[in-house]
Amino acid sequence: MYRVLVVDDEPRVCAGIKDYLLSGPLQISDVETASNGFEALDCLRMDAYDLVMTDIQMGMMNGIELMEAILLEQPHLPVIVISAHEKFDFAKMSLRLGAKDYLIKPVELEELTQVVGRVLREKEEAGRLTLRESAPKDSSELLQKAKRQEALMELVTARELQEKDYRELLQDIGGTLKEQGASCGIAIVHLDLSKGGFSQQEITLGDRKLLKYASINILEESLSDWCGVAFNGFGNQLVCVIQLEAEEAAGTPLHLNSRLNLIGQTIVMNLKQYLNVTATVGLSSLSASLSMLPKLMEEAEAAIEWRKLHPDNRILYYADMASLGSLRMMDWVAKVEVLVQKLKEEDRSEGMEEDGSPQPRPVLGPKEELQAMLMMLDGLAGSEGLFHSCFGILVYRLYGLLFDYGVDKSDSFRRLDPDLYFRGMDPGVKSQALIRYMQELSVLLKACISERDQTVVTRIKTFIQSHYGNHELKIQDIAGEVHFSPAYISYLFKKETGANVWDYVSEVRMEEAKRLLAGTDRKRYEISYQVGYQSPEHFSRMFKRLTGITPADYRKAFRGN
Structure with a gap:
């Protein structure tokens, strides 16, 4: 039904x-x-x-x-x-x-x-898609797709290409990408291929290839309005090149956020609907030049790596990372980045998958990653200058992470200043003290992140409490107030409060309506307008749905008449 x-x-x-x-x-x-x-x-x-x-x-x-x-x-x-x-x-x-x-x-x-x-x-x-019907039919088709894959990879990784190179690559790609007149961006799609399909069975290696191939077909069809082309990345990742027409990309930052959110939501929902595959999308910024695609590729890669810190968030924006000051973390050497991400994962309480099952814990935690890095540092003991350089890069960037996520708390932050913490220690003692340093840093970092997230949520609540009476209130208005994307504030608000943004808007509206019904003689239509509803009839329906009784009955019950 x-x-x-x-x-x-x-x-x-x-x-x-x-x-x-x-x-x-x-x-x-x-x-x-x-x-x-x-x-x-x-x-x-x-x-x-x-x-x-x-x-x-x-x-x-x-x-x-x-x-x-x-x-x-x-x-x-x-x-x-x-x-x-x-x-x-x-x-x-x-x-x-x-x-x-x-x-x-x-x-x-x-x-x-x-x-x-x-x-x-x-x-x-829609979900009854047969993967094997999507597979290439003959060797010529396989060769053509291999040539196209190579051209796309060249387009997003090669720097200093000439104009003729772009024309040749676009010809080999054979899609709808334009050399000029549109703004381009990169979306990296990470597929959870631990299980999938509508039977939710474990996926074999052969089926994994077919699932990725089918995902590419769905992505290109889903992104046809944005000249989208998709191809295989590394591991379980796919790469999409998108283009927005000049007039579509020329809007306000909120307008662009809405467009990018639409693209991300389309990818996530269509892969879930047609293949029952859970996906996470990392989105770059936009540029009017194809020559910027390698840089945009790096931005999308940085954004998708952020999923390790926010595994419940399905759409990740490079712009959000910049707003949160996380770019320095993403520029660190690979080992430092992995260590930081493991540290964050350990601080999180165990999450749940969409089907209600526990999220798998990482095979290696921060302690194991740190032990591996200590072995690398021990290997540099013969070169004291190189040891101190590598050690300094690690500890000062870890210490800098505190300032990315919090405001200087004087004594708490100063206590973990590497210059004070490790002063006078020889290399062997420094390596051992690093384990204790990481434990103390983890505690303080967790407190900083929680405080920052609560501050953003408080700003969201304050804005809603000041604007709930606006019947034209949209998620974009709230996002603009706190300078994050609509997807991120929805995720953060739900994570911190357990309720979605619109549940909170409705709650604030109904509480004010109750106050007006109980303490004033205002008419139903007056109360309706004041709390954000243009139609008194619609207000009555919403009030009854959320409270269980009509506004008139509530007033009678409260006043005992």
């Missing part, structure tokens, strides 16, 4: 579609209605739906803005547009935002049944 949300500012249209769908031949058990995009988003955040049907021209938030919000928050949710406008621009924009169809009012009931039925069937059958 399916659940459908119908969004239209004409009540008779909503009622007509609702009555027809519930009484029609399709297995639809529930149809909810909303009169604008903001009401629709409230419904989508409260309940799960299989399909959204929306008008374009509506007050408050129109259908285009609603589809953009859906793509940010629930990119897998199919949308059908039903509009009285036949403008080509509306249809083009709707389809680009993922609309499954664009119907013109008045809609024939038979056509409505066919389109809704088709979209619901496609959603149900």
Whole structure:
């Protein structure tokens, strides 16, 4: 049985579609209605739906803005547009935002049944992908794909290429990438291939190759709106080159964040929906020149490595890393980077996978990594100058990490200043003291990270408490206030509070509504507007859903009348 949300500012249209769908031949058990995009988003955040049907021209938030919000928050949710406008621009924009169809009012009931039925069937059958049907059919196809793989790897790693080199590479790639006129970026996709497919069985080496091949096909289809091409990276990673048209990349930072979030969400959701594979995406910044692709590749690699510190976050941005001051960590030598990441993983409490199973613990922890590094340092004992240089790089960068994640706490930070901590020690004693230093650093670092995350969450809460009455409040507004991407603040807020951002917005709105109902004589519509709802009827529905009773009953119960 399916659940459908119908969004239209004409009540008779909503009622007509609702009555027809519930009484029609399709297995639809529930149809909810909303009169604008903001009401629709409230419904989508409260309940799960299989399909959204929306008008374009509506007050408050129109259908285009609603589809953009859906793509940010629930990119897998199919949308059908039903509009009285036949403008080509509306249809083009709707389809680009993922609309499954664009119907013109008045809609024939038979056509409505066919389109809704088709979209619901496609959603149900989307996961039934046969991997072996995607495999290359003959040797010539394999050779062509190998040539394309080589050209793509050259494009994102080779520096100082000439114009003719780019033209040759783009010809060998044979995709839709442009040499000029668009902004390019890199997305690195890390696949969890420990298990996958809809049977969730352990994946063999042969099936792993097929799964990666199928993932490339899905990625290129998913990213077709952004000229996307995908190819094999190292290990369980795939690399995507994306391009945004000049006008699309020329917006505000928030606009670009929304575009990049849409790309990341599309990748994660489509791989999960079609292959049941969990993926993490690392996204670079954007550049107008193909010559910058090697640098963007490094940015995406740095971003995807951040997953070791934040294993629950599926979309990681290079820009977020810069905002958090983590770039210095990512520039460290490989051994120092691994050690720091192991230190962070040990500080985290054991997480859970999406299916409820415990996350696997790393094979080597920071103690083992540190022992390996101590052996390397011992090997340098014959060269005192080289030993002190390598030791200094390690301890001072570890000490600098405290300042990346916290504010100088004077005595606490000074106590771990390497110049004071290791003063007067010979190389052998320094190596032994390093173990104790790491233990003390781990405790203080964990406290700094927790304090920083709580500060960001406090800023989010403060902004919501000051703006909950704005019925046009969006996740992008909150993200702009704290200068992080919408995906990151959603992840961080849930990690720190156990609730998502919109649950908190609704909680703040309802608490204020209760206060006004109990302590004032204001009318329902006045309270509705004050707490962020344009429609008193929608406010009443939300109030009852969240509190269990209507606003009128709450007022009577509180006043005893």
